[in-house]
Amino acid sequence: MELIIYILILILLDNYDFYKNINIISDTNITILINKNNKLSNDYIPYDLEPISLEFSCKDKLLRHEARISFEKMAKDAKKENMNIIAVSTYRSYDYQEKLYNNYVKNYGFYYAETCSARAGHSEHQTGLAVDIADLTLDYDNFESTKEFIWMKNNSYKYGFILRYPKACFHITGFKYEPWHYRYVGYDIAKYIHDNNITLEEYKKRNLWFLYNIFINKITNTINIMNNTISFILNLIICLYILNESLNTLKWDPLLLFIYIVLISISLCLIWFLFK
Numbered sequence: 001m002e003l004i005i006y007i008l009i010l011i012l013l014d015n016y017d018f019y020k021n022i023n024i025i026s027d028t029n030i031t032i033l034i035n036k037n038n039k040l041s042n043d044y045i046p047y048d049l050e051p052i053s054l055e056f057s058c059k060d061k062l063l064r065h066e067a068r069i070s071f072e073k074m075a076k077d078a079k080k081e082n083m084n085i086i087a088v089s090t091y092r093s094y095d096y097q098e099k100l101y102n103n104y105v106k107n108y109g110f111y112y113a114e115t116c117s118a119r120a121g122h123s124e125h126q127t128g129l130a131v132d133i134a135d136l137t138l139d140y141d142n143f144e145s146t147k148e149f150i151w152m153k154n155n156s157y158k159y160g161f162i163l164r165y166p167k168a169c170f171h172i173t174g175f176k177y178e179p180w181h182y183r184y185v186g187y188d189i190a191k192y193i194h195d196n197n198i199t200l201e202e203y204k205k206r207n208l209w210f211l212y213n214i215f216i217n218k219i220t221n222t223i224n225i226m227n228n229t230i231s232f233i234l235n236l237i238i239c240l241y242i243l244n245e246s247l248n249t250l251k252w253d254p255l256l257l258f259i260y261i262v263l264i265s266i267s268l269c270l271i272w273f274l275f276k
């Protein structure tokens, strides 16, 4: 039922606010917010990915250094209480996420895919800070019914991990409830988010530093666009000046005239393309 409501929201509200006004995020801080409005570039690969011990993960599962250390500590402490915390999905590349999302669309349709799979660049798994968890069955879909889930709910924040997509937060996070998906943000922020029962999106909105970064990002983007436009106009003026000088000095030649007409047409097309 919940899922049907989400799909209706996406259809009726034209994908809500998601995938609109997208910021390209280049910061590599562990507090990085990646969601349907904040995107990583296709060549972003965290520089400090490390494999998790096979005692606590499936084969070849990578997390960033700090997240890997904390995850292993968490899984080790859980084991002392007879809990088996296993990482079944961690870092995913841009290309892999693209294939995954396209498969969801192909198999389940666009709107269903939008509730549970991120488009390439918009997946937290590309940050190397997110981990999907299961117990020994490795069946993360049923993680909510395990004792390990209860343990994670009460303890994960102590190791810097938060439940990233809580129940009934689709309008904020853009994803349906995922009891298996945890995100490393560091102890202080994880504790704040846990104690206040909020999402990472809400935490970021309360954080002035984040707002400052978004502001600087927007200013930089605007300056870049202005820079490109000004240099294009200057280049065009120089070209037209040279063209005018040549026209004055050269005798009319049908071939040259043809080249000039082509050049002017291309320039006009470029102007139209830039300001349309």
Ligand SMILES: [Zn+2]
Residues within 6 Å of the ligand: 089, 125, 130, 131, 132, 180, 181, 182
């Ligand atoms: Zn996940």
